[in-house]
Amino acid sequence: MQLELADDDRPFLPRGVRVIEDRVRGGKVLLAPEKAIALDAIGDAILMRVTGQARFADIVADLAASYNAPKDQIAADVQRFMIGLRARMFLAVQP
């Protein structure tokens, strides 16, 4: 299965996957079936923009504007992050 996202794909966190505040250690954690993954600032910034409505291209554009960074580089980073999550079934996509 092709895991790369197209510009128009709308990523979302499927049922059973959510981001929470870690009250004890600080920071954000991605909770998924039997897994807990501490998010760094970049992961948090990406997932904050994953709404189920936003398209991949929108997320990249928003991040590029917010961090004043080149779009191509952001797109590659977001793509890599999202492919990793999709391989573990932590992220799903609707066209």
Added chain:
Amino acid sequence: MTVQPPIAMLAELTHRCPLACPYCSNPLALQGKDGELDTETWADVFRQAAALGVLQLHLSGGEPASRPDLVELTSKAREAGLYTNLITSGIGLTPKRIDALEQAGLDHIQLSLQGTTADLADWIGGYKGGFERKMLVAKDLKRRGIPLTLNAVMHRHNLDDLDRTIDMAVELGARRLEVACVQFHGWAVENRAMLLPTREQTETAKRIVAEASKRLRGILAFDFVPPDYYADYPKACMGGWGSAGLNVTPDGTVLPCHAAETIPHLKFENVKDRPLAEIWTDSAAFNAYRGTDWLPEPCQGCERKEIDFGGCRCQAMAIAGDASATDPVCGKSPDHSKVEAMLQQAMAAGETGFTYRRMPPRS
């Protein structure tokens, strides 16, 4: 040393179970219903666990659905802010009860699979009709879209069905498949000769899992627990003793892992007597094998000491007779020949039948 907070807690709500799997990880001395913690005490333990840093709660057993208050417990766990995972055989999960569990906010279900056919699964589980009921539950879970992991416990009698097991996980809509080869603790020790896979089965299983996880990328995620007697290095049990997880037994005893009570010199404390945070941080049992300072040679000088922490303490106890020894599974262990002898014995033993898990007679 600084003690990190635990990430996961396994709550063995009960040891009661309709199934009698001969590899059950529960201890041989099963606890009866009378000693089980009540609803309020469990709810308090969940709140204490969340305050301590636990993020993932595994509601397990026995069969957790044997507890009439399972729904209430799930709801208390969610209120405490925990991610709730139900580890079940499916027996006892009626549609009405699943409705209530969804309402309570249950996050995920891990469904056990004893075999791919009714004949095989019911023989292994020691419960006639269990497979058929499990499949009905699985179809219901799929229809509802409840996140599902299939936990296929594998051994000599079902490893040859691994391809079919993987197909079933996809058909049942599971997101994750645990190919969990039996670990030799609890009842599995009693059935070692019947359960140990052959070396050939082990190699084939590794190849099949590697191939299938590539082919099914984005459809099914895999967790593979290989048969560890054939491994070169030991498993990093629990990611290190007292490091990431803890286990609470039906009567409230707090353990670093589910088999820890097989280590006779350790005294385990109870949530009825002491706050969970103190037990985790200060109790002698949790500090006995924490970190790496206690490690013997050859572990102390080994480049893998921060990877596997000397392996499994319970296995060292069971095979080497010393819980502070190097896990004998390791090729560098002075006791490694004992593992090889066990494998040879198991392969020569023939089919003796299972010793099924059973509760002690009521006194």
